Ligand SMILES: Nc1ncnc2c1ncn2[C@@H]1O[C@H](COP(=O)(O)OP(=O)(O)OP(=O)(O)O)[C@@H](O)[C@H]1O
């Protein structure tokens with residue numbers, strides 16, 4: 223039965239997924255358990271959004287392959303889906319824009335219009351509680367909340383110079399909210415504690431501890447593949463088969479974008495941007 227006291231949540235994971243691993247899928251399960259255990263939320267959908275080729279990360283193989291592998295991985299889930307919109311854009315898209323896009327889709331699916339001007343949201347007065355903390359957009363209770371799902375490394379990357387626009391960070395956390403899975407120890411809590419911006423929005427940052435700590439990463443998988451080692455049980459079987467069939471991930475593919483600056487660094491290092 224529907225509990226009217228719970229808020230529906232959609233989780234959006236942005237990343238390279240180069241290739242998708244079981245840990246990426248685990249993130250969704252961990253986040254759903256955590257949020258639902260609070261008694262306040264019901265997680266209704268998960269979205270995997272692979273980054274486009276324009277991101278220019280070293281070793282990033284074509285989006286068509288990364289999308290297909292993500293689709294194969296998501297076949298094992300009845301609530302996590304892959305969305306190709308971000309991967310199909312000609313240029314790299316800021317994560318804040320990706321979230322806005324999906325929020326608009328969510329509103330459209332629910333037959334609602336976004337009453338907040340999504341482009342000028344940073345300039346508009348936000349909903350604030352009495353301590354001045356921004357509240358998530360779903361002060362509107364008639365549509366699900368959309369939250370960014372990520373690992374602690376993405377949260378920590380907020381402090382890398384020229385990687386994120388401060389107003390994007392504020393919008394992502396203040397307007398939407400984040401669910402962040404710890405990758406090792408308590409660094410994420412310390413990081414939130416040490417950042418005035420993150421601390422101000424701490425009520426919108428859900429830090430989820432992964433007790434079964436593991437170091438599975440796409441980097442590790444690519445390295446093992448280059449060396450002809452087994453990657454079985456690190457990836458869903460259909461993903462592993464797809465990689466073998468298409469001979470993905472070689473010493474050559476790892477050199478892709480080797481001399482290219484990552485798109486956000488390029489964009490924000492330019493003066494006037
Ligand atoms: N083992 C893990 N624990 C927690 N979060 C993870 C883990 N692996 C990936 N993530 C998260 O998944 C999202 C997508 O990350 P990404 O595609 O970069 O995977 P990755 O394994 O970190 O790949 P790479 O090694 O190429 O950086 C990010 O939010 C990242 O923090």
Ligand SMILES: NC(=O)c1ccc[n+]([C@@H]2O[C@H](COP(=O)(O)O)[C@@H](O)[C@H]2O)c1
Nearest residue numbers: 236237238273316317318385386387486
């Ligand atoms: N300024 C930004 O919006 C910004 C900066 C860096 C990374 N990102 C995103 O974070 C994700 C990180 O992925 P990786 O951990 O694979 O690099 C990607 O989806 C990327 O687009 C966004």
Ligand SMILES: [Zn+2]
Nearest residue numbers: 237238375439
């Ligand atoms: Zn990563």
